[in-house]
Amino acid sequence: MKINYPDGRIFNSQPSKSSLHTTNAKKKLIFGDRGMTLEEEINESNKYYRAHDIAVIYKKPTPIQIVKVDYPKRSKAVIREAYFRQASTTDYNGVYNGYYVDFEAKETKNKNTFPLKNFHQHQIDHLKMCQKQGGICFVIIKYVELKRYFVMPADEIFIHWDAQFDGAKSIQLKDIEKGSIEIKADYNPTLPYINAVQQLIESGKEKK
Amino acid sequence: MKINYPDGRIFNSQPSKSSLHTTNAKKKLIFGDRGMTLEEEINESNKYYRAHDIAVIYKKPTPIQIVKVDYPKRSKAVIREAYFRQASTTDYNGVYNGYYVDFEAKETKNKNTFPLKNFHQHQIDHLKMCQKQGGICFVIIKYVELKRYFVMPADEIFIHWDAQFDGAKSIQLKDIEKGSIEIKADYNPTLPYINAVQQLIESGKEKK
Known part of the structure; x- marks a missing residue:
């Protein structure tokens, strides 16, 4: 199977804050x-x-607060002072087969517990609002060291998020295994998470 | 009717390129x-x-290509060199009552013709792709001088866009009136375009 890497994709993709430090990306x-x-x-x-x-x-662009822009003659505008802003939403959204899809992606180097501090209140709130509107909402969790990937439906995330009020600080791997759809890294696509989305849609229909 | 303007909205909203010049926003x-x-x-x-x-x-943040970031001690990161990038998508998307909604917003100071150069090929391509996936896709057109607003379904836009190959340079107001749903500016919400989205959904169901 041919792996087709389109040219120039680094320049087509929004650099993440972390990739700014990555010279060998x-x-x-x-x-x-x-x-x-x-x-x-x-x-x-x-x-x-x-x-x-x-x-x-698509991944949404990183929100930036622009303070100062230079407009050099015969050259394109240069932003000279700007700051990273807190997003109001999750990072990814779009449409699949008539369904609105909305998710956040999180990775951990831990081998068991997934710390809840990886999530932010605004992400939880946004997922709740989108789910209320009938969107398919979830989080993709990657265990970097274990090379394991999970699509965890938003409802499961909410349960663990709320458990913080009882003192929980993280989600155990066994609970992620139980409450998620595991997906395997592959080629074309690299991470076939839409298969899991399809399963979420079907299981949602069964409930109705 | 009380007009409730939430505090601090200027600082919560992503500044557009044009608003950078607007000191009295x-x-x-x-x-x-x-x-x-x-x-x-x-x-x-x-x-x-x-x-x-x-x-x-939501409106998507403006895509920025970040080149240089300073990390001052005891202070937040400052972007010192960055450039505006061409977006791959339209500016707005989200979810309404189970439907994926995707649109672009354009205004003109003209009193009749709406120049097609207001659109870009990538926006047309994106609207086509989203429509194919079952999204509700359209453009909101504002005639600034006439104080008139139109929700034009993507299918209508495509027809006029393709007419460029026959030499068309713009859309006539009478064609916009004929092919769109007119909406009126109001309070709460300022621009009740979801009413038009609901009409588009209902007319789409009738066709099926």
């Missing part, structure tokens, strides 16, 4: 998905899904 | 929707729709 990508961040894996998968008319899902 | 907002840009009107409406559990729709 391009090199890493050339050698395939090993060492790719979860964000890169999802972006690759989304390109595949768009190219094959399966889904139209 | 805050003042303008205080005096209501007169003089608001279409973007401001839609952002206000989206806040209303979210606050009332009607729809969860």
Whole structure:
């Protein structure tokens, strides 16, 4: 199977805050998905899904508060002072087969517990609002060291999030295994998470 | 009817490129929707729709290519060199009552023709892809001088866009009137475009 890496994708993809420090990001990508961040894996998968008319899902650009812009003559505008802003939403959304899809992606180097501090209140609130509107809402969790990936439905996330008020600080791997759909990294797409989305849609229909 | 302007909305909303030049943006907002840009009107409406559990729709942040970031000690990161990037998508998307909603907003000071150069190929392509996935896709057009607003379904836009190959440079107001749903500026929400979205959904069901 041919792995088709479109040219210039680094310049087409919004750099994450973390990738700003990564001088060898391009090199890493050339050698395939090993060492790719979860964000890169999802972006690759989304390109595949768009190219094959399966889904139209994008990562939202990082919100920036722009303070100062120079407009040099005969040259494009240069932002000279700007700050990272807190997002109001999750990072990813789009449309799959008539369904609104909304999710956040989180990775951990832990081998068991997944710390709840990876989530922010605004992300939980946003997922709740989107779910109320009939969206398919979830989180993709990557255990970097274990090379395991889980699609955890928003309802499960909410249960663990609320458990913080009883003192919980993290989710145990066994609870993630129980409450999620595990997906395997692959080629074309790198991370076939839409299969899990389809399962979520079907299980939602069964409930009704 | 009480007009509830939430505090600090200027700092909560992503500044558009054009608003960077607008030093009196805050003042303008205080005096209501007169003089608001279409973007401001839609952002206000989206806040209303979210606050009332009607729809969860956001403007996407402007995509920025970040080149240089300073990390001062005991202070937040400062972006020192960055550039505006071409977006791959439209500006607005979200979920309404189970439907994926995707649109672009355009305003003109013309009193009749709406120039097609207001659209970009990537926006047309994106609307086509989202429509194929079952999304509700359209453009909100504002005639600034006429104070008239139209929700034009993507299918109509595509027809006029393709007419460029026969030499068309713009859409006539009479064709916009014929092919769109006109909406009126109001309070709460400032621009009740979801009513038009509901009509598009219902007319789509009739076709099936």
